[in-house]
Amino acid sequence: MTLQIIDNATCTFCGCVCDDIQLHHDEVRIHEAKKACVLGTAYFLNHTAEKKYPDALIDGKEATVEEAVQTAATLLHEADMPLVYGLSNTTCEAQKLCVAMADQLGGLLDSHTSL
Amino acid sequence: MTCTLGEVKQRADFIVYWGGNPAECHPRHFTKYTIMQKSKFLPRGRKDRTMVMVDIRETKSAKAANIFLQVKPGKDFELITILRALIKDQQVGDEQIAETGLTREALDDLVQRMKSCKFGCFFFGMGLSMTRGKHMNSAALLTLAAEMNAFTKFVAMPMRGHGNVTGADVIMRWQTGYPFGITFNRGYPRYNPGEFSTVDVLVRGDCDAAFIIGADPGATMPQPAINHLKRIPTICLDPHVTHTSKLARVHITTAAQGISAPGTAYRMDEIPMPLKPALKSPYPTDEEVVRRINEAIAQKPFWLPEGSQPQMISTQV
Numbered sequence: 001m002t003l004q005i006i007d008n009a010t011c012t013f014c015g016c017v018c019d020d021i022q023l024h025h026d027e028v029r030i031h032e033a034k035k036a037c038v039l040g041t042a043y044f045l046n047h048t049a050e051k052k053y054p055d056a057l058i059d060g061k062e063a064t065v066e067e068a069v070q071t072a073a074t075l076l077h078e079a080d081m082p083l084v085y086g087l088s089n090t091t092c093e094a095q096k097l098c099v100a101m102a103d104q105l106g107g108l109l110d111s112h113t114s115l
Numbered sequence: 116m117t118c119t120l121g122e123v124k125q126r127a128d129f130i131v132y133w134g135g136n137p138a139e140c141h142p143r144h145f146t147k148y149t150i151m152q153k154s155k156f157l158p159r160g161r162k163d164r165t166m167v168m169v170d171i172r173e174t175k176s177a178k179a180a181n182i183f184l185q186v187k188p189g190k191d192f193e194l195i196t197i198l199r200a201l202i203k204d205q206q207v208g209d210e211q212i213a214e215t216g217l218t219r220e221a222l223d224d225l226v227q228r229m230k231s232c233k234f235g236c237f238f239f240g241m242g243l244s245m246t247r248g249k250h251m252n253s254a255a256l257l258t259l260a261a262e263m264n265a266f267t268k269f270v271a272m273p274m275r276g277h278g279n280v281t282g283a284d285v286i287m288r289w290q291t292g293y294p295f296g297i298t299f300n301r302g303y304p305r306y307n308p309g310e311f312s313t314v315d316v317l318v319r320g321d322c323d324a325a326f327i328i329g330a331d332p333g334a335t336m337p338q339p340a341i342n343h344l345k346r347i348p349t350i351c352l353d354p355h356v357t358h359t360s361k362l363a364r365v366h367i368t369t370a371a372q373g374i375s376a377p378g379t380a381y382r383m384d385e386i387p388m389p390l391k392p393a394l395k396s397p398y399p400t401d402e403e404v405v406r407r408i409n410e411a412i413a414q415k416p417f418w419l420p421e422g423s424q425p426q427m428i429s430t431q432v
Contacts, residue, residue, distance in 0.1 A: 004393075006391055006393050008391065009373075009390075009391040009393060010373055010380060010388045010389065010390050010391055011373065012278035012279055012372050012373040012380045012390065013278060014140065014141050014276060014277070014278065015141065015274065015275030015276055015277070015278070015280065015281060015382065015383035016141050016143055016144055016147070016148075016382065016383065017278070017279075017380050017381065017382040017383070017386075017388050018143055018147065019388045023391075023393045025393045025394060027394060027395065028394070029394070030374070030393055030394070037142035037143050038142060039140075039142060040143075043374075044374065044393075047354065047371045047374040047375070047394070048394070049375060049394040049395055049396055049397065050397075051397045051398075053355065053356050053368045054368065055367070055368055055398065056365070056366060056367045056368065057356070057360065057363075057365070057366040058364065058365050059364055065367060065399060065404070065407075066407075068365050068366075068367045069367070069404065069407045069408050069411055070411055071364070071365050072326070072350040072365045072367070072408050072411075073408050073411030073412045073414075073415070074411075074415075075324055075348040075350060075364060075365065076324055076326060076350065076408070076412060077412055077415045077418070078324070079322070079323045079324030079347075079348070080323055081300065081321060081322045081323055081324075082322060082323070082324040082325065082326060083313065083316060083317075083322040083324070083325045083326065084326045084328075085313045085325060085326070085327055085328075085330060085332065086327045086328045086329045086330030086332075087279075087280075087282075087283035087286075087328060087329055087330070088277035088278060088279060088280040088283060088329050088330055089277055089278050089279065089329035089330065089372060090279060090328055090329035090352075090372055090378075090401045091279065091282075091372050091376060091377070091378025091379055091380065091390065091400075091401065091402060092279065092282045092285070092286055092378060092379040092380065092381065092387070093378045093379065093402045094328065094329075094378065094400070094401035094402040094405050095279070095282060095283050095286040095287075096286050096290065097402060097405040097406055097409060098326075098328060098405055099286060099287060099290040099291060100290075100409060101326065101405060101408065101409050101412070102297070102299055103291075103299050103304075104409060104412055104413065105299070105412065105418065106299050106300050106302065106418045106419070107298070107299060107300070107322075107324075108297070108298050108299075108300075108311055108313075108316060108322060109287065109291070109295075109297040109298070109299065109304075110295050110296055110297065110311065110312055110313040110316075111280060111283035111284065111287065111294075111295045112276070112277055112280045112283070112330060113280060113283065113284055113294060113295040114295045114296050114308055114312035114313055114314070115245075115313070115314060115335070115336075
């Protein structure tokens with residue numbers, strides 16, 4: 001089977017964010033990440049398009065994304081001082097929405113930088 | 116006082132890594148940007164560049180360096196302060212130098228090299244910024260870099276770890292004016308690390324809910340902080356079921372950035388890079404889930420009583 005090739009893909013494992021990686025994939029998993037370092041190769045090869053985990057968990061039980069979204073919104077809205085934390089391994093677009101969430105909730109906002 | 120990695124690649128003939136281990140943590144930093152590249156201004160590549168490694172132990176990165184300076188643990192601030200004095204030809208006692216674990220000859224040589232280079236760059240890692248002195252160490256090194264500009268071009272840049280942590284700083288600065296450790300509890304952003312930074316908030320038990328995205332505090336934070344996350348309702352978004360997911364009330368699986376989620380990520384020198392996802396994920400992206408949660412929150416009444424607006428800075432006493 002021939003693999004599809006993506007040139008100049010971006011690796012987001014470490015802060016170098018190398019943007020010259022060549023990925024060889026078959027739509028389910030990435031088989032090769034050319035030019036990537038050991039850390040980047042592990043990052044690309046360990047993520048697949050398979051469904052390994054449940055969509056969502058509420059109190060440890062499987063749930064749909066919509067149920068989880070509603071529960072999350074209720075829990076965050078009920079809180080007096082909610083904390084929005086992390087934001088490292090995600091895209092800038094999602095980070096911007098997280099800032100909006102903290103603003104909307106009147107909560108705390110923090111990233112890995114403070115650790 | 117910083118620059119892009121492109122400038123370092125083209126021009127930096129003197130590179131200092133301070134308190135980091137790029138050989139193992141940023142494996143392509145040497146080859147792609149710093150010591151190995153040939154350029155118009157440094158045609159002989161590695162031979163035209165000098166690399167100094169300052170660290171408390173001899174890591175793999177030290178083997179790549181021309182000069183390795185083993186500083187005593189917790190003495191980085193003292194060493195930087197001594198260097199700041201030496202570049203200005205001020206007197207420094209033998210006792211002060213001995214305290215750092217280095218010799219006067221080594222420091223005189225370093226100062227001479229720093230002054231005679233054409234373009235110097237400090238890269239500082241968590242070994243400097245997260246040990247005794249913390250941000251005061253970073254501030255001291257940035258001051259040293261600034262003061263070196265009286266003699267030659269010198270810059271400093273932090274070695275950022277996790278993927279898009281630089282992006283988090285940039286986005287928060289853009290949206291709120293502050294990079295991290297922010298609260299909106301008066302309706303406008305306020306910044307105070309130590310009061311609003313996560314570890315402190317969790318250890319004191321200040322917050323009563325937590326929304327965790329793109330991080331795994333359940334594996335990395337001190338135990339008292341993890342215990343508080345267990346006590347309060349925690350919501351976790353991650354491509355995997357992590358330690359944090361296991362203690363969380365709600366976990367939502369999302370697509371991994373750069374693998375199956377598109378978007379933008381910032382490099383450590385604050386250059387934004389578009390992501391090129393290779394795979395299609397069965398899970399929604401972080402962006403989509405956060406938007407849906409925000410919409411669900413917007414359906415509920417605003418957190419301040421009806422009619423009351425966020426208190427503006429201009430009306431504060």
